[in-house]
Amino acid sequence: MSDMSVICLKDYKKCGFEVESCELYFELFEEFVIVTNTMEINKLDAQEKHIKLDSQELELLEVYLNDLKLNDTRYDIQEESFTVYNVPNSFSLKIKNKLYPQNNTELEGLYKSGSIFCTQNEPEGFRRITPYLDRPDIMSVFTTTIVADKERYPVLLGNGNKQSSHDLADGRHEVTWFDPHPKPSYLFAIVAGDLGVISDEFITASQTKVELNIYCDKGAESKCFFAMKSLKDAMIWDEQKYGREYDLDVYNIVAVDSFNMGAMENKGLNIFNSHYVLADEDKATDADFMGIQSVIAHEYFHNWTGNRITCCDWFELTLKEGLTVFRDQCFSADLNSQEVQRIEDVKGLRERQFVEDASPMAHPIQPDSYISINNFYTSTVYEKGAEVIRMLHTLLGESRFREAMDLYFKTFDGRAVRTGDFLWAMSEVDKEKRVDFTQFKRWYHQSGTPxxxxxxxxxxxxxxxxxxxxxxxxxxxxxxxxxxxxxxxxxxxxxxxxxxxxxxxxxxxxxxxxxxxxxxxxxxxxxxxxxxPIIIKQEKNEYAFLMKHDKDSFVKYESAQSFALETTEKLMESAELDAEFLNSFGYVLDLDVELSYKALLLELPSISSLMQRQKVVDFTPIYKAKERLEREIATEFKEKLLDIYRLHHKPKNKELDTVSVGERALKNRALRLLSSLESREVIDLAYKQYQESLTMTDRVVALDVLENITSHEGGLALDDFYERYKDDTLVMNKYFSIIAASQREGVLLRVIASQDDEVYDKRVPNLVRSLVGVFAKNYKYFHAADGSGYAFVADKIIEIDKINAQMASGLASAFKIYNRLNQNNKNLIKKELECVISTHSLSKNTYEIISKILKI
Structure with missing residues (x-):
């Protein structure tokens, strides 16, 4: 078993050394990679005699101290560290080591995604590449040279600007990159491969030309143009909104299939999960396009809120992530619909973060301890962190918040800082002392939803x-x-x-x-x-009135949701359907408002929303009541829903303008409500939509509707979808998700069988998330009374933990509502999790999650 020691914020100590510069020389071969790391290091604390570097799973070849080759009596190698004894005040340390990227299934450090060499170093992947002071407060200037076979790897990318490139005599070539901006090791990146590319340029406000490139697998170049547009939109927005210009000659993005996260903001070389880059109307939904726009912007905005100013230690993660999520949310709202964006942001917060806050995994946005920092890339740190920034924006107002951000950038550029430094900048412009920052800090250090x-x-x-x-x-x-x-x-x-x-x-x-x-x-x-970000409880609620008259788009939506929640809860007690709710729903059906917003107003509460309101969660009555409410609405308003569908169903329209996206959202909301009738008329509508529509948005909704109400047409459509897209991994993620989320009987058996499909690969995180991860969110079958869902996911955790600990711990989080379940389900979960946690060599990632759930 890995080291399970707890790392605490109170134990943070400034490092006794600084790395003035780091020169890295990568020799890439098919079987292995040789890394030569030359660092110029200064001692900051005279009491430090030895330098202890972070190192993990590396094969050491040679060590030189000031050009003197050291024997093994001068250094010590441990499982997670490399120590050099008796170092002088200033010295050059050169380390040569070997690693095997093709065997790296953890996808941390240097690994291969298909035939592409790529890296992921946040938070602690760099120690898997070379021994280093792998912590965010060690900022250095990096020079990187990459050598590889030119035919196999014609594209060699690194951080910063390209300094030189030339061919070598043996069919190999080398490229050197120099990044003039000091950065921590987690922002380091290289990529090598035979890649396709689209290119463009951007002229900054100060008239500097920046070369823009998006790299991908060859043949996928046509799917990169929306991402390029999103990047340029983000660059314009950040200049206008925050006065932030880009600071290098080139900005590169690379899309890869195997990636643990959504994307990574490495300086000048962003590496992306291909899901957030590649899109066209035939293979991406409207939601996919919006996700690409948001994530492209998020990683670009990190250039200032994360790169130029980074966090002092990993306990400060929300300093860069919460702030940057807030910025990307505002960007998406400005480019699209303010009201829809705000509602979608709050929906996501409630679906994920509120559940986390009510679980044994609750933690502040600035946690005070961890076993594995990978486990704190959470909705709390990101989305709740963004809400905390939004409250500051609200309290200060737009102009003073911008003034505070300008002060923050000016004061801390090029430094690794703490959340306290950010709040200092906020308080400096608050001359009237309207905000009690001492009390406001509780949002950083207290957990739970008030x-x-x-x-x-x-x-x-x-x-x-x-x-x-x-x-x-x-x-x-x-x-x-x-x-x-x-x-x-x-x-x-x-x-x-x-x-x-x-x-x-x-x-x-x-x-x-x-x-x-x-x-x-x-x-x-x-x-x-x-x-x-609070929960409101009122003695008397005037939902019907507010749905009609409130000018605030969020409260109008909130009233519709709350009214539906209370109505569903009454149905759980076998009460009659509230006539006033039906009248209010009918009123919304006739509203003349922006179509995407109207689709949200007509959305019924999720199972998760209903679950959160129960002291002891029992999914059976929740599902029955929700299904009954859907049928009652569809029966009462069948003709109106059909009229909405017919009016806005335009199968040949694949535009991405606001009206087109809104029409698809509204008519598909109507179709989903009508599907509760399970009638031949609705089945025919859905099947025709699947066959005729040109957009993936319409096709996926129709496919999902059919899968849930008819095995015949659903099976035909699924088979057709598979044959049409089986060679496109991104689209197959949707296929597996539809199977795993199905509400029809036998879903677990179909999920198990899908693992044997030639398209499925348990080493690819997107595929695991789409099949096993989505099943774990299918409350009806994951929480089956016989415990079969728990047993399946627990077995997958054990299996995947040996391949990719970060993925396994993510799956383990599905059990976080353990403490809210009835005793039968709790007993079934406890049995499975005790089996997982007793597994030999369980990763610390997974151990930490399960130990918190079981309160070990």
Missing amino acids: ILEVKDSFCDGVYTLDLKQVVPNKVDEIKQEPFYFPLKVGLIGSDGKEIKEEMLVVSKEEESFVFEGLEAKPYLSINRGFSA
Whole structure:
């Protein structure tokens, strides 16, 4: 078993050395790679006699200290470290080692994705390439030379700008890259392969020309143009919004199939999961295109919020990730629909982060300890971290937030900093001291989702709003203090007209806010725009009124969702369907609003949303009630839904403009609701849509509908889809996801059988996520009463942990609602997880997740 020691924030110590420069020489061969690493190092602490470098799974060949070759008495090699004894104050250290990328299934360090050499070094992959001070506060200037066979690997890429290239006598060639900007090792990257490319250029605000390249497998070049457009849009936006220009002569993106994450912001050489680069209308959905736009922008924005200014240690991860997620969310909102983007962001937060906050894996956005830092690339660090930044933006206002960001960039450029440094910049522009930053910091150090209990009253023209914060204890039951947050509220008259909107600042456990001079008790619109990541609980809810009259697009959506949630919960108790809810739903059907937004208003709550409201989760009544609500709505509004479908179904339209995307979203919402009727008419509509539509969006929705309601047409469509796209791994991810998410009987058997498909490869993270990962989110069958779903996923965790620990720990997270389940399901999970955690040589990634779930 790996080292399971806990790393704590309180134990952080500044390194006693600095790496002034690092020159790397890579000799790439088919069977192995030789790396020669020459570092110029200075001692910062005179008490340090020996230098201890991070090193993992490396075959050491030679070591030189100031050109003197060392014998093995001068250094020590351990499983995860390499120590050189008795080093001087300033010295050159040259290390030559061998590694085997073709055997690296962890996809960390240097590995091969198909025939492409590539790297992934965040957070601690560089130590798998060469011994180094592999920590984010060690920033150095890197020069990288790559040597390889020119025919097999004509493209050799590194960080920074290309310095030189020339052919060698033996059919090989070498290219040298120099990055003038000091960076930590996690931002280092190389790529070597026989790649296709599309190229463009960008002229910065200061009239500097930047060469833009997107590399991919040959033959896929035509799928890169949307990504290129997204990159240029992001560069323009960052200049206009934050005054940030790009700082190198070239910006390269490389798409690879085997990648643990979505993408990586390596300086000047972003390596991407191909899912977030390659797209055309035939093979990518509208959601895929929006995902590409967002992730391309996210990695570009990291150039300043992550690269030029990086985090001092991994406990500060949200410093770069939360801030950059906020920036990419704002970018997507500005380019598309503000209201739709905000709702989608909140939906994602609730589906993933709220569940995490209510589980044994709850942690602050700045965790105070970890066993494996890979496990903290979480929705809490990213999405909740973004909401914390958004609250600062709300509290300061647009202009002061921009002023604070300018100060942050100016003060800390080229440095590794802490979240406290970021908050310092925010506080420096807050001259009026409107924000209590001391209390606001609790968002960084406290976990869980606060609940705000709301009561109101009206007397003699005075409206009083009484608020009470209920802050959950930490996982270890330590009490936590009240948060400080903005709360946007609106008061609406009975005639539907807005009386006033105000931003309140909530900071106490209990407090009251008074509004005077009102003629009658107003209707309350609360947490407008989701101004704070909290749960609202009110004594009386006016959902129907707010669905009709609230001008705030988020609260209108929230009211529709909350009304549907409460209606479904009543159906779980065998009550009659609420007639007022049906009337309100019918009102939304007739609304003349932006079509994508209307599709969201008509969306019924997810199983996850319903699950979160139960003290003890039982999925059977949830599914039954949700299915009943869908049937009742489809029966009541069948003709209206059919009219919406017919009006907006345009199978030959494959444009990506707002209206076209909205039409597809709305008509497909109607089709999904109608599918609950399981009628021949709906089956024919879905099958015709699958056959005739030109977009992957329409095809996938039709395929999913058919798979869930008919084995015959569903089977025909699935077979056709397979034959059409079996040679395209990205599309086959959708195929496996549809099988794994199916609500028809026998899904587990079909998932098990799919593992033997020639297209499926358990070494490719995207395929594992699409089959096993999606099944683990299929609550109906993952949580089957006989425990078969648990046993299957537990076996996959053990199997995949030996291949890729990061993927295995991700699958283990599916069990995080363990503490919320009924006793039968808890017993079944405990049995399986105890089997997993007792496995010999289990990775620390997986051990940490399971030990937290079981509270070991």
